Amino acid sequence: GENVEQHPSTLSVQEGDSAVIKCTYSDSASNYFPWYKQELGKGPQLIIDIRSNVGEKKDQRIAVTLNKTAKHFSLHITETQPEDSAVYFCAATAFGNEKLTFGTGTRLTIIP
């Protein structure tokens, strides 16, 4: 089955700097890669996703890149703000699989 590894497990950055979180996946059949943000006491919230037919997707301060050959994808957050502090999860699945396989999460702390 699919296995997703996520690094780093914790990340602290100064407000205004950029943050990068990386994930690798094992199943070459995976073709949908969402990123979730989870705040304390809440469920994971989808912040951006990418499908295997594109290499990069951007939404304001957030971007995701995908390298299918190397089987890795990354989340980039620019101009970080205190409200970006949360736990971020990457995930992978294939269309028709119905199951998301999650990474182990990255606790991001933005230092004011």
Place this chain on the structure above:
Amino acid sequence: KAGVTQTPRYLIKTRGQQVTLSCSPISGHRSVSWYQQTPGQGLQFLFEYFSETQRNKGNFPGRFSGRQFSNSRSEMNVSTLELGDSALYLCASSLVAGLDGYTFGSGTRLTVV
């Protein structure tokens, strides 16, 4: 539009009891998935339902079961509770699983004592 609603938010049960958790998906969403979240194991897939049929099941014992109703609302049941079942149980809904994003509810925090 209303999000995914999970009830109850918190639950405390005793070992050996059973529990039923409820999930109301976003209106129009027909796929409902359940996940267990623990500090040690992270987010793990339990099962997925579409049009009242279970299409996929994770690696959990038979004590974990679920169902989906004709209005797409879903319930999951855990029988003979064990201490290790203490977790945050999350429900996610999707128009059609795997083709678009999954929206999660806030979860039910189950504590087994």
